[in-house]
Amino acid sequence: MTNYNEDKGNTDCFSWTRDSALTFKLIVDSFIAGDKSLEPIIKNYIVAQANLQTVSNPSGGLSTGGLAEPKFNLDETAFTGSWGRPQRDGPALRATALIAYGRYLLANGQSSVASNILWPIISNDLSYVMGNWNQTTFDLWEEVKGSSFFTTAVQHRALVEGASFATLIGQSCPGCTSQAPQVLCFLQSYWNGNYIVANINQNNGRSGKDSNTILGSIHTFDTAAGCDASTFQPCSDKALANLKAYVDSFRSIYGINSGRGEGQAAAVGRYPEDVYYNGNPWYISTAAVAEQLYDALYQWNKIGSITITPISLAFFQDFQPSVTTGTYKSGSSTYSSLSSAIKTYADGFMTIVQQYTPANGSISEQFDRNTGAQLSAYDLTWSFAAFLTAGNARANTFPASWGEPSANSIPSQCIATSFAGPYATPTATVFPTGTSTPNCSPNTVTFDVTKSTVYGENLYVVGNQSSLGEWSTTAGVKMDANRYTSSNPQWETTMTFAPGVAFEYKYYKTNTDGSVTWENGGNRVFKVGQQCAGAVSQTDAWQS
Ligand code: NOJ
DSSP states (O other), X not given: OOOOOSSTTOOOOEEEHHHHHHHHHHHXXXXXXXXXXXXXXXXXXXXXXXXXXXXXXXXXXXXTTGGGOOEEETTSOBOOSOOSOOOTTHHHHHHHHHHHHHHHHHHTTOHHHIIIIIHHHHHHHHHHHHHHTTSOEEOTTSOOEEEEHXXXXXXXXXXXXXXXXXXHTTXXXXXXXXXXXXXXXXXXXXXXXXXBOSEESSOOOOOOOOHHHHHHHHTTOOTTSTTOTTTTOTTSHHHHHXXXXXXXXXTTTOGGGTTOOXXXXXXXXXXXXXXXXXXXXXXXXXXXXXXXXXXXHHHHHHHXXXXXXXXXXXXXXXXXXXXXXXXXXXXXXXXXXXXHHHHHHHHHHHHHHHHTSOTTOOOOXXXXXXXXXXXXXXXXXXXXXXXXXHHHHHTTOOOOOOOGGGSOOOOSSOOOOOOOOOOOOOOOOOOOTTOOOOSSOOEEEEEEEEOOOOXXXXXXXXXXXXXXXXXXXXXXXXXXXXXOOSSSOEEEEEEEEOTTOEEXXXXXXXXXTSOEEEOSSSOEEEEOOSSSSOEEEEEEEOOO
8 A cells, every 4th residue: 555644744644546556566576576575465455456446436436437536545445535536547557567466477377366366456447448548637646637648658558468468368358459559549649749748638838848758658668669659668769858858847947956957967846837835856756767767778778779860869969969860889989978978867866866865765755946855745655666666777677578569550540439348346355375386397388380481581489478588579589490391481499388377479580681570460379288397389370
């Protein structure tokens, strides 16, 4: 649960669906990365969410809008005071947090827990998103009613993950599949040619430069997505131009930024026009800028180059005024000097967070624009989570891909649509005890795919498992052509998986010029049997 105190000494504490989901996404990722002590609180979170979905509240009931109620009392009763509601990012973020844990369960032989306990909760949240993404909402700062970039971005991600998670557990989510491309289409409307406008379909008189957009980019970062601009990936030209426009808007308005010119880290807040507590820097916002930059650095290193377009040129010129558009390969002096200057820039934002955090480590919501003293909600859970996710990105520790590469093609025509999905009360909330990966040898799976190739071309299998390269076309498993003949152009490779693991995969081909060709069609699904030490073959034909 996420506590939030309006003021030190004030005992008003609430649980926000958004803050809780973002925090539990971090906790689930930390659990998957090795901290197994976290599983009990993950289960507590899930049980609490199953209940909260059923609590009637001022936004509605389970199937009538209640899932987008922004916050609840800590005893899991509805908060009935006036508030900026509904906030339609909550169900999407919660689905994403639960799917992360669900994928862990599937990969560890606990598919019945994923199906019986997690899926009913996730399915309700997905139904909410597919049915309401096109409706106006209060933004994540709970102030503006309109369309919010952060909300649209996380809704797209949730529907994409929802579709593949459903397939993995033998369910389907037709509304995820039909709505996700339209949500992506709508997401493009926030770009104004220079930066991402945080809130549209409203008239609040603000510039639109807002931490909303940085948070949208980092919470939809996908290590497999390259620098794709359709989803505003952190290293995309649009997201970098946006970062500059956003950060620069705070340089002259906060006293503590005095002397911090363009290209130097600065304290940043929600949006420059903010008047809450007179408008101040926020820890969440300052850490988020660092995180976007760390994400970008990771991706450039992985891709092996930095590409500068006319859109991102001004961002890069802050670090090297003479730089021009083009692609700079790692190893080149331009790549080295830019990446090292941007690393210093990113670290500068973390240093600001550190500088204004008291020695006892308590992180509040804001720090004073002139004195740097902490302000507003103290020990704000989301502030800690934001610092930790930025720290993970700095350490190159990233969560699994959400499937961006399979969901980044923008429809030629945007349609304002929706899909009526099912809602049902989640009833299974008791986790079985003692469920763990069967203690036996892994199963071998032989992938066989037929595809005619020419000399110099190679076939790879890639998918959403670390052993399958997490969808990266630089980390797929190379297949061998030992049994390839012209009449039977067979490529194959044999791998081992734990019993009960379910995953998605696809084939791609590397061409003689080094480019990559994906096979067509949706992601393929494979479920490893529950039995121990089995050997199975999967025979596929390349989808042209
Ligand atoms: C106010 C913030 O604007 C909002 O985003 C957040 O959910 C709540 N505080 C709780 O942290």
